[in-house]
Amino acid sequence: MDFLLTAEQDLLRDSITRFALEHGDFAKWRRALPAGPHNQAAWSQMAELGWLAIAVPEAAGGLGGSAVETMLVMEGLGRALSREPYVGTAVIAPALIDDPAILAAIIAGETRIALAVAETGNRFNLAAAETTATGGTLTGTKSFVHDGATADWFIVSAQTGPALTLHLVPRDAPGLTITPIRGPDHRHHARLTLANTPTRPLQGGLDALESAVDRAIAAHLAEAVGSMEALRDMTLAYLKTREQFGATIGSFQALQHRMVDIALACEEARSMLYFATLRLDAPAPDRRIAVSAAKTRIGQTARFVAHQSVQLHGGIGTSDELPVSHHLKRLMIIETLYGNSDHHRARFAAATDAA
Amino acid sequence: MNLDYTPDEIAFQQRMRAFFAANIDERLRALVRTGTRLEPREYVAYQQLLAAQGWGAPTWPTEYGGTGWTPTQYYIFEAESARADAPQQFHQGLELIGPVLFTYGSDAQKQKYLPRIISGEDWWCQGYSEPGAGSDLASLKTRAVRDGDHYVVTGQKIWTSYAHAASHMFCLVRTEIRPRRQEGISLLLIDMKSPGIRVRPILTLDERHHVNEVFLDEVRVPAEDLVGEEGKGWNYGKVLLDRERGLSAALGLRLGQYVRVVKSRAAAVRLGATTLLADPGFRDKLAQIEIEMLALEYMGLRTLADAVAGLDSGPRASMLKIRWSELIQRITELWVEALGYDAACFAPLDDATDLPADMPSPMASYLHARVTTIYGGANEVQRNIIARRSLGL
Ligand SMILES: Cc1cc2nc3c(=O)[nH]c(=O)nc-3n(C[C@H](O)[C@H](O)[C@H](O)COP(=O)(O)OP(=O)(O)OC[C@H]3O[C@@H](n4cnc5c(N)ncnc54)[C@H](O)[C@@H]3O)c2cc1C
Numbered sequence: 013m014d015f016l017l018t019a020e021q022d023l024l025r026d027s028i029t030r031f032a033l034e035h036g037d038f039a040k041w042r043r044a045l046p047a048g049p050h051n052q053a054a055w056s057q058m059a060e061l062g063w064l065a066i067a068v069p070e071a072a073g074g075l076g077g078s079a080v081e082t083m084l085v086m087e088g089l090g091r092a093l094s095r096e097p098y099v100g101t102a103v104i105a106p107a108l109i110d111d112p113a114i115l116a117a118i119i120a121g122e123t124r125i126a127l128a129v130a131e132t133g134n135r136f137n138l139a140a141a142e143t144t145a146t147g148g149t150l151t152g153t154k155s156f157v158h159d160g161a162t163a164d165w166f167i168v169s170a171q172t173g174p175a176l177t178l179h180l181v182p183r184d185a186p187g188l189t190i191t192p193i194r195g196p197d198h199r200h201h202a203r204l205t206l207a208n209t210p211t212r213p214l215q216g217g218l219d220a221l222e223s224a225v226d227r228a229i230a231a232h233l234a235e236a237v238g239s240m241e242a243l244r245d246m247t248l249a250y251l252k253t254r255e256q257f258g259a260t261i262g263s264f265q266a267l268q269h270r271m272v273d274i275a276l277a278c279e280e281a282r283s284m285l286y287f288a289t290l291r292l293d294a295p296a297p298d299r300r301i302a303v304s305a306a307k308t309r310i311g312q313t314a315r316f317v318a319h320q321s322v323q324l325h326g327g328i329g330t331s332d333e334l335p336v337s338h339h340l341k342r343l344m345i346i347e348t349l350y351g352n353s354d355h356h357r358a359r360f361a362a363a364t365d366a367a
Numbered sequence: 368m369n370l371d372y373t374p375d376e377i378a379f380q381q382r383m384r385a386f387f388a389a390n391i392d393e394r395l396r397a398l399v400r401t402g403t404r405l406e407p408r409e410y411v412a413y414q415q416l417l418a419a420q421g422w423g424a425p426t427w428p429t430e431y432g433g434t435g436w437t438p439t440q441y442y443i444f445e446a447e448s449a450r451a452d453a454p455q456q457f458h459q460g461l462e463l464i465g466p467v468l469f470t471y472g473s474d475a476q477k478q479k480y481l482p483r484i485i486s487g488e489d490w491w492c493q494g495y496s497e498p499g500a501g502s503d504l505a506s507l508k509t510r511a512v513r514d515g516d517h518y519v520v521t522g523q524k525i526w527t528s529y530a531h532a533a534s535h536m537f538c539l540v541r542t543e544i545r546p547r548r549q550e551g552i553s554l555l556l557i558d559m560k561s562p563g564i565r566v567r568p569i570l571t572l573d574e575r576h577h578v579n580e581v582f583l584d585e586v587r588v589p590a591e592d593l594v595g596e597e598g599k600g601w602n603y604g605k606v607l608l609d610r611e612r613g614l615s616a617a618l619g620l621r622l623g624q625y626v627r628v629v630k631s632r633a634a635a636v637r638l639g640a641t642t643l644l645a646d647p648g649f650r651d652k653l654a655q656i657e658i659e660m661l662a663l664e665y666m667g668l669r670t671l672a673d674a675v676a677g678l679d680s681g682p683r684a685s686m687l688k689i690r691w692s693e694l695i696q697r698i699t700e701l702w703v704e705a706l707g708y709d710a711a712c713f714a715p716l717d718d719a720t721d722l723p724a725d726m727p728s729p730m731a732s733y734l735h736a737r738v739t740t741i742y743g744g745a746n747e748v749q750r751n752i753i754a755r756r757s758l759g760l
Pocket of ligand 1: 256257264267326327328492494500501502529571578742743745746748
C-alpha cells in the first residue's frame with residue numbers, strides 16, 4: 013500500500029499546477045465574470061494537454077486513465093476556482109456515453125455535456141424521476157442542471173415504466189427549454205423543461221447512473237480539497253502578515269488553535285478524498301460506503317475551513333474582492349451537489365447495513 | 368421570580384400588536400420575513416412611520432424626543448415588531464451616535480441633530496474602522512488638524528456601512544499623538560457633502576452594496592462639530608456600553624423569523640411520500656437550534672430584568688451578542704440546506720427568468736450572516752474582553 017504518485021502522475025500534477033497559476037489569477041478571474049462562464053483558451057488548453065481524454069477509454073481514442081488522474085486535475089481546478097464544465101463533460105459523459113463521435117468531440121474540447129437528474133420532487137434521490145420517457149419522447153422538468161446553461165448535450169434521467177432510463181438530448185432538441193440561472197459560484201446552471209422532446213436512449217440505467225455520479229462526486233471532492241487547501245494557504249499567509257495590537261494576528265493563541273483546526277480539517281479531507289477515489293472501482297456497496305463517507309466528511313470540513321477562513325480574515329474576508337468568499341460559495345455548491353452531508357450520511361448508514 | 372407582564376405592560380403589548388397589524392403592509396412583511404436587506408429609502412419610510420406615532424426613538428428619554436419607555440416596554444415593542452415581521456430601525460443614528468450626543472454633545476448639537484435622527488431626515492454612518500485599525504481601533508490614523516475654527520481631516524475609513532446613503536458621518540480621528548493610543552482621539556460630526564470626501568463601494572459576499580471605503584482629503588469640519596472635548600473621543604463610547612444591556616436583551620427576538628421561514632420551506636420540500644420537515648434528522652437539527660434560541664431569549668430576559676432594576680449584568684450583553692451571531696449563522700445555513708439545489712439558483716441571467724421560491728434571500732442571508740461574527744467587534748475580540756474584564760484572566 014502506498015499513496016505515491018507514478019512518475020507520469022507527477023508530471024500531470026506539475027502541469028496542472030502551472031495551469032492553475034496561469035489561469036488562477038484572481039483579479040483576472042473576477043474581471044472575466046461578466047463575459048460568461050467559460051474561458052475558451054483554458055478549455056482548449058485542457059484539450060491539448062489531454063485532460064479531457066483521461067476518462068475516455070483507449071479504444072475510443074482516449075487515455076483510459078484512472079480516477080487518480082482525474083483527481084489531480086480537479087484539485088488544480090478547485091484551487092484556481094475554474095468554472096469550466098470538466099466533470100459533466102470529461103467525467104460523467106465518458107462513463108455513460110459510448111457514441112464515438114461524441115467521445116471524439118469531448119477529447120477535442122469541442123463539446124460540453126451536463127447531467128440532468130435533479131427534480132423538485134426527488135431532492136437528491138437519483139432513483140426517483142418524475143420525468144417520463146414514453147414512445148420515444150421525454151416530458152418533465154429538471155430543476156437544476158449543474159453547468160447546464162452552456163451545455164451542448166444533456167444526459168437526462170427519466171422513468172420508463174418501472175425502470176429508470178437515461179437519454180441523450182441535444183441543446184436544440186424540439187420541446188426543450190433551457191432556462192439559464194447563475195449560481196453564487198458564478199457558474200451558469202440551468203433549469204430544463206422537456207415537452208415531448210425526442211430522445212436518444214443511452215445504454216445504462218440506475219446502476220450506471222449511480223456509478224457515474226459517484227465518479228462525479230469524487231471529482232468534485234477533489235475540487236473541494238483543492239479549494240480548501242487554497243483557503244488554508246491564504247489564511248495562514250494572512251495570519252503571518254496582518255497586524256493588530258502591534259503584533260501579527262497569527263501570534264494570538266486563539267487564532268493559532270483555529271488555524272491548526274483548519275489545517276487538520278484539510279488533512280482529514282485529503283485522506284477521505286484518497287479513500288473515495290481509490291474505491292471507485294470497488295463493488296457497489298464498498299464504493300457507496302467510501303464515496304458517501306467522503307462526501308459527508310469533506311462537506312463538513314469544507315464548511316468549517318471556509319467559514320473560519322472568512323472569519324480569520326475579518327472584514328476583508330467578507331468582501332467580494334478577495335478569493336476567500338468565492339471559495340466559500342463554491343464549496344457550498346459542492347456540498348449540495350449530488351446530495352449534501354445529511355443525504356450521504358444516510359446513504360452511508362444504509363450501505364454499512366447492507367455490507 | 369415570575370415570567371409575567373404587569374396589566375399595564377399587557378395593555379401596552381396589545382397597543383403595539385394592533386399598531387403593527389394595521390401599519391405594516393404585506394410587501395414589507397414579505398421582505399423582512401425572507402431576510403431581505405432593506406434599501407435605505409425603506410428604512411427611512413419605516414422611521415417616518417414610527418416618528419409620526421411619536422415612537423421614532425423608542426430607547427431615548429422624552430426630553431430628547433424619545434418615548435421614555437422602560438426597558439420592558441422597549442422589549443415588548445421589539446417583540447411585537449418581530450412577531451409582525453416589521454423591520455428593525457436602522458441603528459447607527461438612533462443607537463450609536465444619538466445617545467452620545469444627548470449625553471456629551473453641546474446644546475447646539477442636540478438641537479440641530481437629534482430631531483433629524485428621529486424624523487429620518489438625516490442618515491448617520493459610523494466612520495471608525497480603517498484599513499489598519501479594525502479590532503485594534505485605537506491604532507486609527509485619520510488625522511484632524513485644527514485650522515482656525517475648523518478641523519482639517521485627512522485619512523481613510525473602511526467598511527463604512529451605508530456611507531453612500533448617509534448625510535452625515537460620526538468619525539473618530541486623531542487630533543494628537545499621545546503615548547497612550549486611546550488618548551488624542553476625537554469624535555467629529557462630518558457632513559457627507561463636504562468637499563474632499565470620496566466614497567467607494569465594496570461589494571460584500573452576498574453581492575450587495577452596503578459597505579464602503581471613505582476617503583477624506585483635507586475635509587474642513589467646523590470646530591462646533593467636535594463632540595465633547597478634543598482628545599477625549601475614545602471615552603464617549605462608554606455610554607453605549609451602559610445602554611447595551613437593554614438593547615441586547617431584544618437581540619434574539621428576530622431569530623424567530625428565520626425559524627418560521629425554514630419551517631415553511633422545509634414543509635414544501637418533498638422527500639418521497641413525506642417532507643423534509645418531517646424528516647427526523649432535519650427536525651433534530653431545527654429543534655436543537657430552537658432550543659438554543661430559547662436559551663438566548665431567557666438569557667436576554669434576565670439581562671432585561673437587570674436593566675430594569677439597574678443591576679450590573681456583567682458580561683452577559685457581550686455573551687448575548689456572541690450567541691446571537693452564531694445562531695443566525697446556523698439557522699440561515701439550515702435554511703440553505705433546506706432548499707437543496709434551489710439555493711444554487713442565485714440570480715437570473717435574463718429578464719424572463721423567475722427564481723425558485725424565496726431565492727435569493729436564503730443564500731444571501733446565509734452569506735451575509737458571516738459578517739455578524741466580525742462586525743461591531745469580532746467574536747474573538749469579544750471573548751478576549753470577557754476573559755480579561757469579567758473573568759479576570
Ligand atoms: C459588513 C460589515 C459592516 C461594517 N460596518 C462598519 C461601520 O459601519 N463602521 C465601522 O467603523 N466599521 C464597520 N465594520 C468594521 C468592523 O467593525 C471590523 O471589520 C471589525 O472590527 C474587525 O476588524 P478587521 O476587519 O480589521 O479585522 P482584524 O481586526 O484584522 O481581524 C482579523 C481576525 O483577527 C482576529 N483578531 C484580531 N485581534 C485579535 C486578538 N487580539 N485575539 C484574537 N483574535 C484577534 C479577529 O477576530 C479576526 O478574526 C463593518 C464590518 C463588516 C464586515
